[in-house]
Amino acid sequence: MKKIGILTSGGDAPGMNAAIRAVVRKAIYHGMEVYGVRSGYQGLMEGAIEKMELGSVGDIIHRGGTILQSARSDEFKTEEGQEKAIEQLKKFGIDGLIVIGGDGSFRGAQKLTEKGYPCIGVPGTIDNDIYGTDFTIGFDTALNTIIEAIDKIRDTATSHERTYIIEVMGRDAGDLALWAGLADGAESIIIPEKPDEFHEVTERVIRGHERGKKHSIIVVAEGVGSGFEFGKKIEKETNLETRVSVLGYIQRGGSPTASDRVLASRLGAHAVDLLLQGISGKMVGIHHNQLVNHDISTILSRKHHIDEDMYQLSKELSI
Numbered sequence: 001m002k003k004i005g006i007l008t009s010g011g012d013a014p015g016m017n018a019a020i021r022a023v024v025r026k027a028i029y030h031g032m033e034v035y036g037v038r039s040g041y042q043g044l045m046e047g048a049i050e051k052m053e054l055g056s057v058g059d060i061i062h063r064g065g066t067i068l069q070s071a072r073s074d075e076f077k078t079e080e081g082q083e084k085a086i087e088q089l090k091k092f093g094i095d096g097l098i099v100i101g102g103d104g105s106f107r108g109a110q111k112l113t114e115k116g117y118p119c120i121g122v123p124g125t126i127d128n129d130i131y132g133t134d135f136t137i138g139f140d141t142a143l144n145t146i147i148e149a150i151d152k153i154r155d156t157a158t159s160h161e162r163t164y165i166i167e168v169m170g171r172d173a174g175d176l177a178l179w180a181g182l183a184d185g186a187e188s189i190i191i192p193e194k195p196d197e198f199h200e201v202t203e204r205v206i207r208g209h210e211r212g213k214k215h216s217i218i219v220v221a222e223g224v225g226s227g228f229e230f231g232k233k234i235e236k237e238t239n240l241e242t243r244v245s246v247l248g249y250i251q252r253g254g255s256p257t258a259s260d261r262v263l264a265s266r267l268g269a270h271a272v273d274l275l276l277q278g279i280s281g282k283m284v285g286i287h288h289n290q291l292v293n294h295d296i297s298t299i300l301s302r303k304h305h306i307d308e309d310m311y312q313l314s315k316e317l318s319i
């Protein structure tokens with residue numbers, strides 16, 4: 001393997017740049033050439049491909065977003081789209097591709113692998129919703145952004161003795177909400193994995209109020225529904241002044257934490273190692289702080305689960 005390509009796909013996540021840097025530098029260290037693909041699979045089909053040098057990834061380790069830019073492409077989901085992409089890869093003489101993204105991006109990588117094109121996936125998404133890795137690149141940074149926001153909202157919540165509903169990202173997964181809720185001492189955490197526990201939420205708010213608590217913080221993952229709807233329902237059932245704050249895209253940007261930079265560097269470099277060993281169709285991950293890899297087909301057929309003990313603990317600490 002002499003020439004490899006790299007792309008970022010799906011939602012951007014802080015730390016993606018650190019992963020790109022690791023791939024480029026590690027590959028060049030081993031005497032390979034690296035080609036950067038712009039705007040994910042869309043750019044791949046269009047041949048938006050450029051050679052990267054050591055300097056192409058200078059001064060990016062601390063930056064959020066992705067210097068390669070990202071996109072979600074419907075055309076690439078078709079046979080024709082995938083053939084177009086392979087044509088471009090052949091045209092540039094690229095022997096293997098590293099895809100940084102979430103499960104949608106890995107579906108694409110799996111398709112290319114099935115067509116005989118070697119791909120390795122690197123998990124990059126703030127949602128932490130991928131099977132086969134304890135953490136995804138971007139999760140820690142997003143979590144810290146959420147904590148900073150909730151700490152500020154808490155000041156207003158106390159001053160005005162209100163209930164605050166904080167809606168955080170996480171389309172199908174509750175990790176951001178669960179970790180943020182635990183880290184911020186939230187009264188309740190409402191996540192897609194536990195959709196039926198709403199009655200407990202109102203009971204807890206009322207109990208807290210009766211005990212003289214000055215405010216309540218409730219963290220809702222976007223995957224369970226609108227924070228505003230929850231806000232209305234909670235205000236109606238508790239008869240306490242309630243406000244809603246949807247954190248939105250602020251969670252996706254910003255300089256990656258040290259933890260995300262280190263994770264991204266390790267995973268990016270490991271992806272290159274696998275290609276060098278002639279391995280493909282795998283996603284790299286981290287488990288108990290050790291590098292691991294799994295077949296992408298396995299990753300796609302299994303679901304990431306929340307840590308049940310953590311969920312239970314969050315309840316025990318917010319009685």
Ligand code: F6P
Binds near residue numbers: 011125169171252
């Ligand atoms: O998967 C990451 C994520 O930020 C989700 O939490 C969110 O639902 C989604 O992406 C939003 O995607 P888009 O950028 O397409 O609006």
